Amino acid sequence: MRLIARLLILCLSLLSLPSFAATQGNLYQVHEPVASQTPDERSAGLTRALQTLVLRLTGDPKSTQSSALAGYFKDPQQLISQYGYENGPPLALVVDFDPASVDKALRQAGLPVWGASRPTLVAWWLNQSSQGSTLVGDNQDSAAPLNRAAQRRGLPLRLPLADLSEQGVGTVQNITAAQPDALRAASERYSADGLLAVAAKEDAGKWQAQWRLWLGDRSEQGQAQGDNPDALADAVMLAVSERLATRFVATPGASSALTLQVQGATLERYAELQRLLEPMNAKLLMARGDTLVYRVNANPDQLRAQLALAHLQEAPASDAAQPVDANAQPAVSQPANRNVLNFRW
Structure with a gap:
């Protein structure tokens, strides 16, 4: 009863909380480009929209080939709550999928689900053409393709203002540099988790780009092309999403039951933690003082990456508190130490 009462109090604070990682809005809504509003094109568009959603939620290109989902790809309307058209340009089929039905279908197919709490990225995107170089800024017309692609691939994206001072920072030299020292300093005002630097170039009507991503102590890079x-923009965001998924989404069979103990919790931090742990089937076992104990189903490295978004630090086992409470319901078992992870703010 004490645990239930504490949870009721904690839940009252959910509506007025600061966020660490961004909660990606409209995660189950897909804007799928279509050529027309004919029945055949609509049917094909609904199937493509489901494929886009499955890739967005799993981060695995092979997931769209799952035989367990074949029936849904043949008849996507089993998972759709509503759809309509957006005139654009481009003309798009806007499809709202039912989250519970989609998650159930993915789990029955043995596929993981990447939750809505995802790392925010500030993107320094430089377009180069025969007319010169332009840094893409928020609210510019050139930002529309980036924002559409980020929403399509489920990435919380922030763009710089691209004012005079930032135009001097967003140069070819800085954006293609091996270390983003200049960009990182200019990105502090945007409070993002990661930094994406893209040098895009037009040549004979075709576009190509080199991109680099920095998140925590790891970096990624790649190339992309588009007509x-x-x-x-979609090719870049898809590649970035797939790289991030390898860090935040556990592959089937790689997860195990873990006990997570977190010290230094407050009402605000509790709510953020609930969102971060949602895709890991987290169950709160105990809440005492500023210590929370969860049972989660996750890969340890995936769990560490997710908790890093809330600026949690892993604590040595010797520093962990001992929240043993004989009256807690349910009682906390004491698994082997290798299955216990301790974190603190």
Whole structure:
């Protein structure tokens, strides 16, 4: 009863909380480009929209080939709550999928689900053409393809203002540099988890880009191509999403039951932790003082990456508190130390 009462108090604070990682809005809504509003094109568009959603939620390109999902790809309307059209340009089929039905279908297919709490990225995107170089800024027309692609691939994206001072920072030299020292300093005002630097170039009507991503102590890089700015932006965001998924999404069979103990919790931090742990089937076992104990189903490295978004630090086992409470319901078992992770703010 004490645990239930504490949870009721904690839940009252959910509506007025600061956020660490961003909660990606409209995660189950897909804007799928279509050529027309004919029945055949609509049917094909609904199937493509489901494929886009499955890739967004799993981060695994092979997931769209799952035989367990074949029936849903043949008849996507089993998972759809509503759909309509957006005139654009481009013309798009806007599809709202039912989250509970989609998650159930993915789990029955043995596929993981990447939750809505995802790392925010500030993108320094430089377009180069024969007319010169332009840093893409928030609220510019050139930002539209980036924002569409980020929403399509489920990435919380922030763009710089691209004012005069930032134009001097967003140069080819800084954006293609092996270390993002200048960009990192200019990115502090945007409070993002990661930094994406993209040098895009138009050549004979085709677009290509080199991109680099820094998140925590790791970096990624790659190349992308597209027939137009929209196609290029989508190719970059898809590649970035797939790289991030390898860090935040556990592959089937790689998860195990873990006990997570977190010290230094407050009402605000509790709510943020609930969102971060949602895709890991987290169950709160105990809440005492500023210590929370959870049972989660996750890969340890995946759990560490997710908790890093809330600026949690892993604590040595010797520093962990001992929240043993004989009256807690349910009682906390004491698993082997290798299955216990301790973190603190």
